[in-house]
Amino acid sequence: MTKHSKKLGVIVGVEGDESHVGMYHMSNDAEFIWYGDILTGPKIGAFLTINQNEVKIIASVSTEKVIDQQNTIKSIEFDNRYSKNSINRIIILKTKGVISDGEFEITSRYVPMIGNEVTLTTKEELSIIYGVESTESTVTIGKSILEGQPIQLSINNLFASHIGVFGNTGSGKSNTLHKLFLELFRSEYYREITRKSQFFIIDFNGEYIGKDMFGVRGEHKEIYEVNTRNEKRGRKLPIKKEYLFDADILAILFDARPATQVPFLRTALKTFNEEIKDALSFAELEIRLLISIIKGNKSVGGDALDNWISAAESIGLDKKHFSGLKNYFIKNDYGNLVIKTGAGQLILHEGQITPQGKIELKIADLYSELVYTFTHASPIQKLSYFLQFQKVYVSAWKSANIEHINPLFNRIRTSFDSLEKVIEVCDDISNKYKVVNIISLVHANQEITRLIPMLISKMIYDEQRLKVAGQNINQTKHLIIDEAHNILNAEYRNNGDDWQDYRLSVFEEIIKEGRKFGYYLTLSSQRPADISPTILSQTHNYLIHRLVNEKDLRMLENTMPTLDRSSFQMIPSLGRGEVVITGNAMQVPVFVKVPKEKSIRPNSDDVLLTNLWGNSSDFTEPIV
Template identity: 60%
Template sequence: MQLTKRIGVIVGVDGPVASVGVYNMSNASEIIWFGDILTGPKIGALLTINQNDVKIIASVITEKVIDQQNTIRSTEFDNRYKKDSINRVIQLKTRGVIIDNTFQVTSSYVPMIGNEVTLTTKKELGEIYSVDKTTGSINIGQSILENQPVELNINTFFASHIGIFGNTGSGKSNTLQRLYFDLFHSKYKNRIFQKSQFFIIDFNGEYTGKQFDIGDKKKVFTLSTRSAGDKVFITKDYLFDADILSTLFSATAATQAPFLKKAVSLFNEKYDDMNFEFGRFVCGTLKKILTSGSSANQDSIQDWIQSCKKYVQDGSIYSEIDKIQFNSTYENYYIDTTNGKMYFNAGSEGAISDSDWIGLKGEEIEKALSNYWKSSNRTPIEKLAVFLDFQKVHRTAWGKINRDYLNPLFHRIDSVFTSLTKVIEVVDDVEDKYDPVNVFSLVHTNQEIKRVIPMMLSKMFYDFQKENTTGHGITKTKHLIIDEAHNILNNQETNFGDTWQDYRLRTFEEIIKEGRKFGFFLTISSQRPADISPTILSQVHNYVVHRLVNDRDLRMLENTMPTLDRSSFQMIPSLGKGEAVITGSAMQIPVFVKIPKIKDKEVRPASDDVVLTDLWGIDE
């Protein structure tokens, strides 16, 4: 039996905190004991309280000295704080117990006055930091104080929502990469990519190179709104949803959203109709306007013609309809012909004769519009854009909706569609479109796409996973990883309106609240946890926290990390580069760990600090 180094005795107990009278004043940070280097009784160190056959494990939270011989009222001060006069007292907070060589967190055993305190041995540390390796684990680094290997159980850590936080340069990107790099190269590597998919939202382009290093199982989507780039795959049924589009276009609830809902519903109906003649459909609006007289808005004719010219640029087919005028006396439309005026009588809806329609070159216009719609080069997004344009004319021509209310909406639609067509390909099914590991780089996109694409992809992947597992059990998992997550999970975002903010937060709050039961897991990494929705942060199961110094960030984490005690929390601002505290459901106690930097520069995230002296060189 190994002898233990006795250092003191319990002299006071106040709930989970116990006071220890130390036998001597040694302040060695490390003590050599029977060939082992043990951590001395310093702040944060683990000590063992011996209670019969039970070993209560506690950590040092404070230390001080007291005068045993004199008091403040004493007139003899020359003995105060001398060797024979003072004693060292430390306070411990209980972390758990070791029973039958197994560490567990329980409140069944508490320190009692008279219990002897010893340094925690290497064997005991091994029992404290041990994980169930029979189900698989990865090594994340070494504990800072004890240099003890720290293992993470794959089941309890990766089958959970994970939060990685830290200031710029603290090592959080390296940690994110290290966690999944080691997972992908674990003993389960041959089966991981058959049963799981990983989606990485990369705002800064840090993971587009050899990161994760898994060969042909990784696909990088480099999106760009500045030049030609890759496109992500979105299902038609998902994109052409009135609620999603209303959110994307920031449609107002009173007028714009109802218009979109009706127009998109009609579009979906017509889009799937193989016999749909788009030209005839929208020219029906023109005929109705011409035969409606004064009941139609006089601007509607020009609105319709301008919409048509926007998509069909053949000027020759407009030679006749450009001549259309309105006679205010008779309240009807007409055109001047070589044979005199040709009137379109009000009240005769749809009664334009075939010859008059041919004279207007209506058949040519119908054919040109239908050809535009049926063109193999026409994307679904372009079809939706032209459909909405003509629906706007139709819905405003008779005053059902004030056109001034819809104009701001269409300015936003034009802007969003211009960007979306550069980065989205609409497909019927995405089952075979994505690889086991997918990186979506948004570094070359505008702010509009940066806010839209992550939300759309996340919602789509989550909905598919939810649909595939409901009632069937979890046979496959999906893992969504968002780097710089404050860009999309910011609960204070107001630039795009309340509708957008509410929908975005509802989407991610549902994912983080319900995703685990469907096998959908979220990992978020951020340098500004205070900017992330508290609801989302509170649902994170495991935290890896690097150095943070901002008071708002620290207060936010203090309120959302129930497993981290005050003394451990106070150490966060003083953590060094690569150092972090890991706490949560996968850890029995919070562990301060040094996470080694990935050596291969090509495999590391593209976030290394610039070495200016290497960049500038030396002047000769």
């Protein structure tokens, strides 16, 4: 038996991509049972099929109304709108695409015409609309809200793109973000994924640190709980030395002042990276500085020697080695460094330190102490030690005012203390990270929370770019940032916030250029309006949960070309777990109900206060 479609009405008017349908009956059923299938009725957002010979034009219902056919002059006296057989239902459709030769495509080649008959969209037609090519590999994210049709997303079109997941608190965005990658890791490609791809999840709220998150555990996953309060808790993050010891990064981290402190940092970092190869080179450089101060005692500032001694003491040198320096030198009435009366021939002769002078000043002991201390220091401590002596160097001959530099060192000390707790400085990170790397920042202080996402993002991006540039992409990197508005807020750009300017520049470069290098970004946020418009506009696929803030809605409207007006207007009324998906992975916007995983899911559930308050075993009578 031939299976005919349920006829609903006929096209009675066409205006651009909108068609007016005169309904045969006042059929306002939400659903129809047709040949054993439950089909969605002609309600707002539902698909209907316009039949034009062998072509089926697919359209969605955007508006509906009634007309009083017995009161065409709209007279109040002859108002028959509520009389039997007096009114007709008119539905307005918006064209989405066509089904031709069993495939759905978006084209303007076919347009509705007056007289075309309109029918319910069948299950087979829905499968074609929502489906992907039979050769495509997919993941199933949920079911369409109206039709209950399983929604499959192309793995290639979705995960080889930049993704945005947005929605108000409690709308289900964390569950959707987790579900996307959970289904990917459950796919048949998991084994090859573990060989050729890495995933980095920046988790601000500690929602993804459960051992089974994303369905990955054991040797393929590492959780980094960044904790600036307790350095013994959690693994330290491997960071390449060249990224941490970068003048731009440190100038922003230390909040260095442009006029004096930034030039100091740039010069110091250049010297450190080029000249300090090991403990011997460090000790030789600082001993040369000491000897230059002693030999140039009449030209250097009177505080130069004291500053060198203070720097040496601050890095842990034993005070007993400074007795010679303190016994033989004083400041004169003019504030210059001079040798005590009668000691000149012993210490200096014709502008050079004598062999006896080197013994009296304990130069060899100081050298040995510097070598030992530097050898046993961490990479961050080594840079800190060098900067202490660099401050002495630039102030000794008045090339910089030490009073302008000292405030910087207070910030350096606190920042390095925090970094020391959470970062492992490496020369190479190629084997340091696993397949899935979850970086939790819930226990990090503000400066580390600002620094880590940018450091990780830029470091991994540059590594990927250098490996695949000019070659076929044989490996990919995926960066996932939850609560992305925390670090991608564009409000303070070009407003004196150097940190924000630099950070946004890094992420804008990543989202513009990353795709060509196999580097893909997934952003999740409850405040899309706070994210840089440049970053949002470069996103390829959007999963939008309920949003009600007018500013957020306006931002999305301006940056999502694939979302039509009627779908956009539905966003504020979406329920929990309901999401509209639009972009490269879907031919038409689709409303989906994303199921909540029963056991493996983010730690983002709302607290049930009645369970919390009703569970006390040590209840005592309240005092009233």
